[in-house]
Amino acid sequence: MLKYALKRILQTIPMLIVLSMVVFGMVRLIPGDPVKIMMGIDVASDSYEIEKERLGLNGTIVEQYVRWVERLFDGDMGTSIFTKKPVLQEIGNRFKPTLILAVGGTVLSSIIGIMFGLLAAIRHNRFTDHFLMVTSLIFVSTPSFFSALILILIFSLQLRWLPSIGLGSWKAAILPIVTLGLTAVGSLTRTTRSSMLDVVHQDYIRTARARGVPERTIVFRDAFRNALIPVLTSIGLRFGSLLAGATLVETVFSISGLGRFLVDGVGNRDYPVVQGTVLVMAISFVLVNLIVDLLYSAVDPRIKYS
Amino acid sequence: MTFQAVWKRFKRRKTSLIALFILLFIFAVALVGPFFTKYEPTEMALKNKYAPVSLDNPLGTDQLGRDTLTRLIYGSRVSLSIAFAGVLSGCFVGVLLGVLAGYFGSWVDSLISRLIDVLLAFPGLLLAIAIVAILGNGVLNTMIAVAIFCVPSMARIVRGIVISLKNQEFVQACQVMGASTGRILFRHVLTNAMSMIIVTVTLDLGSSILTASALSFLGLGVMPPNPEWGAMLNAGKEVMRSYPLGVLAPGLAITIVVISFSLVGDGLRDALDPRLKNLKIGESQ
Numbered sequence: 001m002l003k004y005a006l007k008r009i010l011q012t013i014p015m016l017i018v019l020s021m022v023v024f025g026m027v028r029l030i031p032g033d034p035v036k037i038m039m040g041i042d043v044a045s046d047s048y049e050i051e052k053e054r055l056g057l058n059g060t061i062v063e064q065y066v067r068w069v070e071r072l073f074d075g076d077m078g079t080s081i082f083t084k085k086p087v088l089q090e091i092g093n094r095f096k097p098t099l100i101l102a103v104g105g106t107v108l109s110s111i112i113g114i115m116f117g118l119l120a121a122i123r124h125n126r127f128t129d130h131f132l133m134v135t136s137l138i139f140v141s142t143p144s145f146f147s148a149l150i151l152i153l154i155f156s157l158q159l160r161w162l163p164s165i166g167l168g169s170w171k172a173a174i175l176p177i178v179t180l181g182l183t184a185v186g187s188l189t190r191t192t193r194s195s196m197l198d199v200v201h202q203d204y205i206r207t208a209r210a211r212g213v214p215e216r217t218i219v220f221r222d223a224f225r226n227a228l229i230p231v232l233t234s235i236g237l238r239f240g241s242l243l244a245g246a247t248l249v250e251t252v253f254s255i256s257g258l259g260r261f262l263v264d265g266v267g268n269r270d271y272p273v274v275q276g277t278v279l280v281m282a283i284s285f286v287l288v289n290l291i292v293d294l295l296y297s298a299v300d301p302r303i304k305y306s
Numbered sequence: 307m308t309f310q311a312v313w314k315r316f317k318r319r320k321t322s323l324i325a326l327f328i329l330l331f332i333f334a335v336a337l338v339g340p341f342f343t344k345y346e347p348t349e350m351a352l353k354n355k356y357a358p359v360s361l362d363n364p365l366g367t368d369q370l371g372r373d374t375l376t377r378l379i380y381g382s383r384v385s386l387s388i389a390f391a392g393v394l395s396g397c398f399v400g401v402l403l404g405v406l407a408g409y410f411g412s413w414v415d416s417l418i419s420r421l422i423d424v425l426l427a428f429p430g431l432l433l434a435i436a437i438v439a440i441l442g443n444g445v446l447n448t449m450i451a452v453a454i455f456c457v458p459s460m461a462r463i464v465r466g467i468v469i470s471l472k473n474q475e476f477v478q479a480c481q482v483m484g485a486s487t488g489r490i491l492f493r494h495v496l497t498n499a500m501s502m503i504i505v506t507v508t509l510d511l512g513s514s515i516l517t518a519s520a521l522s523f524l525g526l527g528v529m530p531p532n533p534e535w536g537a538m539l540n541a542g543k544e545v546m547r548s549y550p551l552g553v554l555a556p557g558l559a560i561t562i563v564v565i566s567f568s569l570v571g572d573g574l575r576d577a578l579d580p581r582l583k584n585l586k587i588g589e590s591q
Binding site: 015018019022026029030137138140141142143145146149150152153157240241243244245247248251252262263265266267271274278281282285286 | 420423424427428429430431432435436438439440512516519520523524525526536539543546547550553554557560561564565568569
């Protein structure tokens with residue numbers, strides 16, 4: 001167990017290195033002279049070399065990368081071209097709303113998804129099952145920015161129950177979190193259902209039935225606990241999509257989060273901001289996956305790792 | 307398996323059949339619809355803004371007096387061509403990488419697998435946004451973003467299939483009989499992976515519509531006044547209170563197309579190979 005955990009943690013390191021190279025390389029892939037694009041300065045201008053150095057674009061590409069990583073470890077992600085503030089500080093200010101959305105959405109979708117999935121599996125091939133599968137298909141297929149607008153139309157504009165802007169109060173948080181959560185409910189319902197149906201056909205369940213264990217105990221103690229492993233992985237993966245998907249919800253509800261920061265950065269061609277936010281989001285995703293992997297090796301001792 | 311046999315099995319699932327007809331109808335509308343519309347998609351008529359639903363404007367008009375049905379029909383062209391061009395080219399690259407990695411193994415596999423890992427380290431929409439950040443907006447760049455979005459999952463799936471096929475007796479027999487690598491790959495390995503590839507392409511089409519419209523909704527993909535469905539939603543949200551149809555029409559269009567692709571994909575999977583059970587639509591949001 002400890003050996004596996006250590007190995008899994010070590011495996012993440014090359015991943016993070018390659019990831020940092022890709023994010024670093026992003027700016028090089030932009031057609032044209034990055035200094036010119038970002039600062040609007042002509043090559044002939046006197047301040048060209050100064051700006052080039054300030055953006056860390058002088059020297060060979062290897063030198064640039066090493067310097068960039070060194071600065072990262074010092075907590076320096078460069079300065080936003082648009083707001084002139086340090087990128088890391090800006091990200092710090094905007095991380096909380098996105099985290100609230102992603103965590104809230106994950107918790108909500110896990111509760112609903114697991115409940116739906118369990119119910120569908122227990123009532124396999126009956127009306128409840130079909131109904132829940134159709135519902136989850138609709139949830140998966142509706143773009144979050146569309147369901148957000150529908151929810152605003154109903155609960156903010158018509159009924160006037162909930163605000164449609166910001167994340168200031170718990171009341172304001174309801175619609176954004178529900179919107180984001182709904183996108184993940186469908187896939188979690190399906191994963192839970194199919195995982196339960198797989199487990200139910202295993203020998204040890206048949207043995208439990210033969211021994212006369214009550215159905216309720218079989219479903220919740222024997223089947224559900226074992227069916228939970230693929231569901232956990234799925235929740236971990238979903239968390240990443242919700243982190244990125246929060247971008248759309250932040251846009252609709254005018255929440256100043258990380259995703260909105262990224263989109264504005266792309267719009268303003270503010271590349272230090274784009275690099276910083278992409279890096280932070282991707283690293284969070286990799287780390288969450290690592291934690292999930294470690295968690296389920298703790299939950300299920302049967303998992304063998306090679 | 308012959309086409310007839312697949313079709314016979316596909317027909318049995320009524321929901322998939324209905325979804326297929328819905329898709330065919332929408333394809334037809336996208337192809338010939340623009341010849342029948344009374345207006346131009348960007349034609350403004352400020353005197354006629356927020357026109358109610360009528361025979362002249364079956365879905366009303368938006369804040370600039372543009373006919374929503376016309377825009378929806380032209381938009382289907384934009385949205386569907388981005389999805390098809392993007393997914394087909396992305397999946398082509400994905401299949402190629404998957405076959406190379408799976409068949410040749412060793413350093414080729416390591417290299418390609420690491421590439422896939424890195425692409426998959428960007429959660430969902432983030433990859434698409436990052437690509438558009440590099441390339442800039444516009445129809446073509448949205449297509450490229452969709453294409454790259456499809457590469458890693460397809461490559462991973464094909465790689466897995468090729469590895470499992472490579473060690474089977476019929477492939478080894480071909481090698482012993484002296485068949486060329488190209489012949490083995492295209493004639494034997496790829497044909498056996500085909501059903502999985504077709505199903506993945508169908509499901510990817512659905513998620514690509516979601517991704518492309520999300521990019522346009524964020525103002526990073528197809529730009530207004532081009533009537534892409536996501537861009538229409540973005541324009542419609544500002545005036546949602548006075549003209550809800552401007553949001554409902556494109557939103558429902560996206561949802562219906564995505565659901566249909568998903569159902570057709572499920573039907574195809576059952577018809578082509580009932581053993582492939584656990585492939586699901588890749589959520590892009």
